[in-house]
Amino acid sequence: MVVKLDKIFNSASNSVFRDKSVLQANYSPETIPHRDKEIEQVAAILAPCLKGEKTSNLFVYGNTGTGKTLSVQYVKNELLKRAGSSPSGLRIEYLNCKLKKIADTEYRILAELIKKLGGEVPATGLPTDSVYNKFIELIDKEKQILILILDEVDQAVKKISDNFLYNLTRLNSELTKTQICLVGISNDLRFLDDLDPRVKSSLSEEEIIFPPYNALQLQDILRGRAEKAFHKNIIEGGVIEKCAAFAAREHGDARRALDLLRVAGEIADRSGDKKIKLRHIDLANNKIERDKILDVIESEPKQFQLVLMAIFELAEKNEKMFTGDVYKVYREFCKKVNIEVLTQRRVSSIISEFDMLGLINARNLSRGTYGKTREIRSAIPKEIEEHAKIILRDAIFV
């Protein structure tokens, strides 16, 4: 036993990493390669705020991991650095609208902003308009320019409806001293299309699109980070290229590439290897994929897990199944573990959500006289499915 622990601890001190945080999601590098043009554009649009003028509202688009957030944050910091010396009254607040329980409703977004500006709002109990008033009161105390960066607004709009954006744009007319500028960041390129035209026109005064990174650019990024993250000569030839190639396939997602490299490093550490080899990348890719799926399954509420279990159960016999089948099996499971049975309507939505999460593939299918339904099949690889079942069993039969 002791020997084993020795080995583990040794490998910890003998890591391939010099500074792992460089590869973690929240790390912000001082240079952002291949985004000069975009950063300049953002800066040019927001520059007037340094002179105390209102800037145009801005919308930033691009797939995940294309450096949107990073670039905007970078510009934000530069602006604040420059504004710091002069009493220009510039405030820039960044808010990620996807954060559950923090900023995923109109009320909470406002509350969070108020909190960032030094106010205090209870989590619930107040009507939304009084929170608006409080917000107005808070920011309109002194003359200032307020830039609100709303990351992943598409998520918020999907959940709340777009009139909260409308309210925000309209806010300027109620403010006497302060001016608000909005910077929206979205992963969804079609997001603008199904937005209320009023909101659309006022919000997208300026638009910047972040194209995906190509494999060569990803290699650059990876090399830059790897240099800081790992000790010298740790990475074998071809590893960076392979990481980049994997991520380039995933719509040029740099975050994915960095994750891949980090996990590969962790795997190398754990297996006691002194170098990161090509096969570590494959292992890392599997691990990331697996962890993602298993995390989702584990964190799902009980009812969802029961439905999923029903799907797995059926998937064992037949590859594909229909909603009605799933519901029947689900109901049996519920009775077995003494949990209330949800309506078929609800289960149908749950199935839809699984489809969105990519845990299953569902497609609408008409079977003529035998009705219209959804054809469902598990989208989880067999190896993982076994593991997933164990997790489900543990979670349900506690």
Next chain:
DNA sequence: AGGTATTCACATGAAACTATTCTCTGAGTTAGG
């Protein structure tokens, strides 16, 4: 044979309901002066 109608088994949407957590307000209660 070719065309229309029916019918199934759900999908999809909207609204309403439930339970929980929290605020606000005003009535009633208490303790000290």
Next chain:
DNA sequence: TAACTCAGAGAATAGTTTCATGTGAATACCTGT
């Protein structure tokens, strides 16, 4: 009389139920040849 307590009304939110309406194609049912 000021301070305190406590119940009730109202909000926000998540997760659901209820009600209503929609739907694609296999099959049944015609219809004229």
